[in-house]
Amino acid sequence: MHVTLVHVHVKPEHVDDFIAATRRNHEASVKEPGNLRFDVLQQADDPTRFVLYEAYRSEADARAHKDTAHYLEWREAVADWMAEPRQGIVHRGLCP
């Protein structure tokens, strides 16, 4: 399992826009053939901070996500809503 945790800090006035756009990205991403999870999390004590939990069977499957129409639309939609550049940290999934 190839997992990327994407940490996103959103401008407060765009939190609702960000959730709506990211929900659309989630709905399409979970239908990708190599996708295992695409969970969208909002930090409990700071609603402007989010984590996208993106798990794929392989690194190639994760790379293919970056070429999808829904990812490219999401990336463009959220570009001006970030309070700082987002950060993706790659992990090996040991369990399951």
Added chain:
Amino acid sequence: MHVTLVHVHVKPEHVDDFIAATRRNHEASVKEPGNLRFDVLQQADDPTRFVLYEAYRSEADARAHKDTAHYLEWREAVADWMAEPRQGIVHRGLCP
């Protein structure tokens, strides 16, 4: 979905012990009635850093995990293997 991301930094000489103990915790935790995910991740560019991705149906289910024999055994087993105190960050799961 109530999600805790537990960030763990392990002493290099105890990485293998930590993985074995955490695998046992994973195997029992996914059988808890309110558990949705209990993923164990190792950071790709620093194998001494781990994330436990613990998703439960409710906060009460997450709390109940802390009373299980497998959690208490894990907590005791890993106590001396931490390079620094672990940090749990609570999130609301928006999708799914």
